[in-house]
Amino acid sequence: MNHKVTLKDVAKEAGVSTQTVSRVINNHPDVSEATRQRIKAIVSKLGYSPNIIARSLIQGKTHTLGIVGFGLEYYGSSSLLMGIESKASELGYSVLLTLLNELDDPRMDQILNHLVSQQVDGLIWTVPARKNEEDILSEKIRNTSFPVIILNKDAAPGDNLVNLDNRYGGRLATQHLLDQGYQKIGIITGPPTWWESEERVEGWKETLGLAQNDPGTERLMVHGSWTSQSGEEALNELLAKSPDIDAVFVCNDQMSLGAYRAAHKLGKRIPEDLGLVGFDDIQEAGYFSPPLTTVHQNRRDLGALAVTRVMELIRDPKKNKLPDQNVSWIIPSLVVRESSIRQKKEKNSIS
Amino acid sequence: MNHKVTLKDVAKEAGVSTQTVSRVINNHPDVSEATRQRIKAIVSKLGYSPNIIARSLIQGKTHTLGIVGFGLEYYGSSSLLMGIESKASELGYSVLLTLLNELDDPRMDQILNHLVSQQVDGLIWTVPARKNEEDILSEKIRNTSFPVIILNKDAAPGDNLVNLDNRYGGRLATQHLLDQGYQKIGIITGPPTWWESEERVEGWKETLGLAQNDPGTERLMVHGSWTSQSGEEALNELLAKSPDIDAVFVCNDQMSLGAYRAAHKLGKRIPEDLGLVGFDDIQEAGYFSPPLTTVHQNRRDLGALAVTRVMELIRDPKKNKLPDQNVSWIIPSLVVRESSIRQKKEKNSIS
DNA sequence: CTGTTAGCGCATTCAA
DNA sequence: TTGAATGCGCTAACAG
Numbered sequence: 086m087n088h089k090v091t092l093k094d095v096a097k098e099a100g101v102s103t104q105t106v107s108r109v110i111n112n113h114p115d116v117s118e119a120t121r122q123r124i125k126a127i128v129s130k131l132g133y134s135p136n137i138i139a140r141s142l143i144q145g146k147t148h149t150l151g152i153v154g155f156g157l158e159y160y161g162s163s164s165l166l167m168g169i170e171s172k173a174s175e176l177g178y179s180v181l182l183t184l185l186n187e188l189d190d191p192r193m194d195q196i197l198n199h200l201v202s203q204q205v206d207g208l209i210w211t212v213p214a215r216k217n218e219e220d221i222l223s224e225k226i227r228n229t230s231f232p233v234i235i236l237n238k239d240a241a242p243g244d245n246l247v248n249l250d251n252r253y254g255g256r257l258a259t260q261h262l263l264d265q266g267y268q269k270i271g272i273i274t275g276p277p278t279w280w281e282s283e284e285r286v287e288g289w290k291e292t293l294g295l296a297q298n299d300p301g302t303e304r305l306m307v308h309g310s311w312t313s314q315s316g317e318e319a320l321n322e323l324l325a326k327s328p329d330i331d332a333v334f335v336c337n338d339q340m341s342l343g344a345y346r347a348a349h350k351l352g353k354r355i356p357e358d359l360g361l362v363g364f365d366d367i368q369e370a371g372y373f374s375p376p377l378t379t380v381h382q383n384r385r386d387l388g389a390l391a392v393t394r395v396m397e398l399i400r401d402p403k404k405n406k407l408p409d410q411n412v413s414w415i416i417p418s419l420v421v422r423e424s425s426i427r428q429k430k431e432k433n434s435i436s
Numbered sequence: 437m438n439h440k441v442t443l444k445d446v447a448k449e450a451g452v453s454t455q456t457v458s459r460v461i462n463n464h465p466d467v468s469e470a471t472r473q474r475i476k477a478i479v480s481k482l483g484y485s486p487n488i489i490a491r492s493l494i495q496g497k498t499h500t501l502g503i504v505g506f507g508l509e510y511y512g513s514s515s516l517l518m519g520i521e522s523k524a525s526e527l528g529y530s531v532l533l534t535l536l537n538e539l540d541d542p543r544m545d546q547i548l549n550h551l552v553s554q555q556v557d558g559l560i561w562t563v564p565a566r567k568n569e570e571d572i573l574s575e576k577i578r579n580t581s582f583p584v585i586i587l588n589k590d591a592a593p594g595d596n597l598v599n600l601d602n603r604y605g606g607r608l609a610t611q612h613l614l615d616q617g618y619q620k621i622g623i624i625t626g627p628p629t630w631w632e633s634e635e636r637v638e639g640w641k642e643t644l645g646l647a648q649n650d651p652g653t654e655r656l657m658v659h660g661s662w663t664s665q666s667g668e669e670a671l672n673e674l675l676a677k678s679p680d681i682d683a684v685f686v687c688n689d690q691m692s693l694g695a696y697r698a699a700h701k702l703g704k705r706i707p708e709d710l711g712l713v714g715f716d717d718i719q720e721a722g723y724f725s726p727p728l729t730t731v732h733q734n735r736r737d738l739g740a741l742a743v744t745r746v747m748e749l750i751r752d753p754k755k756n757k758l759p760d761q762n763v764s765w766i767i768p769s770l771v772v773r774e775s776s777i778r779q780k781k782e783k784n785s786i787s
Numbered sequence: 788c789t790g791t792t793a794g795c796g797c798a799t800t801c802a803a
Numbered sequence: 804t805t806g807a808a809t810g811c812g813c814t815a816a817c818a819g
Contacts, residue, residue: 089581091795091796091797092796092797092798093796093797101805101806102805102806102807103796103797103798103806104798104799104805104806104807105804105805105806107797107798107799108798108804108805110797111798115804115805116804116805117804117805120804120805132579134549134550134552134553135553135796135797136493136553136555136795136796136797137553137554137555138489138492138493138498138554138555138795138796138797139493139795139796139797139798139811140796140797140798141489141797141811142487142489142490142493142795142796142797142810142811142812142813143796143797143798143799143810143811144797144798144799144811145811147489149532152533156518157508157514157515157517157518158514158515158518158719163508163509163514164508164509166508166533167507167508167509167535170533170534170535171535171537174534174535179532179534179550179554180532180533180534181500181530181531181532181533182503182517182521182531182532182533183521183525183530183531184518184521184522184525186522198485199485199530201485202485202486202487202488203488203489203530204487204488204489228483230440312719313719313720313722313723314723317723339719339720342720342723343723345723345725346723346725349725368509368663368664368690369664369690369693369720371664372664372665372668372693372694372696372697374696374697374700374725442811442812442813443812443813443814444812444813452789452790453789453790453791454790454812454813454814455789455790455791455814455815456788456789456790458813458814459788459789459814461813462814466788466789467788467789468788468789471788471789486812486813487811487812487813489811489812489813490795490811490812490813490814491812491813491814492795492813493794493795493796493797493811493812493813494794494795494812494813494814494815495795495813495814495815496795
C-alpha cells in the first residue's frame with residue numbers, strides 16, 4: 086500500500102468513470118445495482134478509503150470540531166472532554182484538540198487563526214474564564230467564520246454559552262451545612278480570577294446573606310489554588326483568623342483532601358468539630374475518610390450539550406451571530422456523605 | 437467576514453498574482469521587500485488565513501497526528517494526552533483525538549480507516565493493550581500508509597513501541613517492601629487482561645522469586661478493576677484468604693485508597709500492621725492518610741517521547757515498516773512516603 | 788523578482 | 804443510468 090489508492094484507481098480497475106465510483110461511495114441512488122456491487126468489491130479489494138481532505142475542499146465543510154481546552158489535570162476537564170468526544174463521534178464529527186498550558190497564554194489569536202486555517206466547522210472553547218479576559222474573547226469570537234460555544238463564562242452580547250450552574254452548587258453546599266446546624270461557615274475558594282470559583286463563592290455569599298461588600302466576608306474566606314497543598318494551607322490560615330468556624334465549603338475536592346490533613350493535624354474531627362463540603366465529586370471523594378460530601382457535576386453531559394449546541398449553530402447559521410446571548414445550563418447536585426453529617430451524631434457524642 | 441478570504445482576494449487587492457502572495461505567506465525568499473510588506477499589510481487588513489486543507493491536498497501532508505486513546509478517567513491518560521498535545525503543538529502538528537469507550541470496542545477497523553481518510557501523517561495508539569488483541573492490532577497497523585507508535589504493549593515484529601517499564605516499577609515497589617522488613621507481600625492487580633497490570637505483576641513475582649506457575653501465587657493475589665471500590669473489596673478478600681499478609685503492592689493508587697478503607701475497618705494500621713505501595717502517583721497520593729508510597733510514572737514524558745518517535749518515522753519513512761521491532765522505554769521511580777515505612781517506628785512501637 | 792500553467796482528489800454541475 | 808467538464812484553494816515547476 087505504497088501509493089495511496091484514489092477514486093481514479095478504482096474507476097480504472099472497474100472500467101467506469103470516477104463519477105460512478107463517487108456515487109457508489111456516497112450512496113447516491115442513480116447507479117445500477119450491478120455496477121454498485123462490482124465497484125464495492127473493487128473498493129474493498131484495493132483498500133480504498135476516500136480522501137476527506139479533497140472532499141472538504143469542495144464542500145467547504147470538514148466535519149471537524151475544534152476544541153480548545155486547558156490543562157487536563159486540574160479539574161473535571163477530562164470527563165468534559167470525554168463527553169465532547171463521545172457526542173461528536175456519535176454525530177460523525179472529528180475532534181481537533183488544542184490545550185493551553187498556562188492561563189495567561191498569549192496564543193489566543195494564534196489559536197483562533199489556526200482553527201480558521203484548519204477550516205473547522207465549529208469550536209468549543211473551554212478554557213477557564215478569567216474575569217478580565219472575557220470581553221476580549223467574546224469580541225474575537227464574534228469575528229470568526231464558524232460558530233463558537235464557550236463554556237463556563239459570564240454572558241456577553243452575542244455569546245453562545247453552556248454553563249454549569251456553579252452558583253447554584255455553592256448554594257446547595259452552604260444550605261446543606263446550615264441545615265446540619267453548623268453556625269459559622271467559612272469558604273476556601275479557587276484562584277480569585279477564575280469565573281467558576283467566583284460563582285461558587287457567590288452562591289455561598291447569597292445563602293449566608295452576606296452583602297456584596299460585607300466586611301465580615303474576608304474573615305470567612307481564604308483563596309486556594311485548587312491543589313491539595315493549597316487546601317491544607319488555606320484551612321490553617323482560615324482557622325487561624327477565625328477559630329470559631331465550624332464548617333467550610335471547599336471549592337473543589339482536591340483542596341478538601343488537603344483540608345482533611347490540616348484538620349487532622351489540628352485535632353479537629355470531621356464532621357463533629359468541622360463540617361466539610363467539597364465540589365466536583367471526583368472518583369476518590371467517596372473513599373476519603375470520612376467520605377466527602379460534595380457537589381456533583383456531570384461534566385460528560387456538559388460536554389455533550391456543548392456539542393449539541395454547536396451542531397445546531399452549524400446546521401442553522403442564522404441562529405449564530407445573533408446580537409443577544411444564548412445560555413444553556415447544567416444543574417449540579419449535592420452528594421451527601423459523612424463529612425458534613427452531625428445531626429445523628431449529636432445524641433451519642435460525648436466529646 | 438462572511439465570504440472566506442482567499443489568496444485570490446489578497447492578490448486582487450494587491451494587484452499581484454496569487455503566486456506572489458503565496459510566496460509571502462510561506463516566507464519564500466524571492467519577493468522584494470517592498471511588495472512583501474505591502475502584501476503583509478493587506479493580509480492582515482483582510483484577515484486572511486491560509487486554507488490548510490487546500491495546502492494539504494497538494495503537499496500530501498496534513499501536519500496532523502491521530503491519537504487514539506481510551507477513557508480519560510481511569511489512570512494517567514490525561515497527563516499522557518497533555519504530553520502528546522504539548523509536544524505535537526510545539527512541533528507544529530495538530531492533534532486529532534479519538535477515544536474508545538469500551539475496551540472491547542469493535543471499531544478498530546473503522547477508526548483506522550477514518551484516520552486514513554483524514555490523511556493523518558502519523559498515529560499514536562494508546563489504548564490499553566489486551567493480551568489477546570495485540571496481534572490483530574500489530575497486523576492492521578503494518579498495513580497503514582502512515583507510521584504508528586503504540587504505547588504499552590508487548591513487542592511484536594514490525595512494532596514501533598513506547599512503553600513505561602511497568603515490570604521494573606513492580607520490582608521497585610516489591611523490593612522496597614522487602615527492604616522495609618515486610619515478610620509476606622500480597623498484590624492487588626488490575627484487570628488480568630491488561631498488559632500494564634500483568635507487567636506489574638511480573639515485577640512482583642520476579643522480586644519475590646515466585647516461579648511462573650508457583651501454586652502459592654494465587655493465595656497472595658487478588659484481581660481488582662482499578663477503582664477504589666474494587667480495591668476495598670480486593671483487600672478484604674486477600675486478607676480473608678491469607679491473614680498473615682503484612683504488606684500489599686496495589687497496582688494503582690485509586691485501589692490503594694479503597695484498601696486504606698478496608699484496612700481501617702479491619703483495625704489494621706498502615707504502615708505498622710500493613711505496608712502499602714501504590715502505582716501512578718496521582719496528585720492526591722501525598723495527601724492520603726498516611727501519605728502513600730507509590731511508583732511514579734511521568735506520563736507527560738511518555739507522551740512527548742511518543743510524539744518524538746512518530747516524528748522520526750514521518751521524517752524518515754525508511755525507518756518505518758522495518759521487520760524488527762523498535763521499543764523505547766520510560767523508567768518509573770519510587771516515591772517513598774509513609775504508608776510503607778516501619779523501620780523507624782519499630783523502636784518506638786509498643787503494640 | 789514576478790507571473791503563467793498545471794494539478795492535488797474529489798463532487799457538482801450539466802449533457803448524453 | 805452514466806460520463807465529461809469544471810473548479811474548490813493552493814503550491815510546484817517553469818518561464819519570463
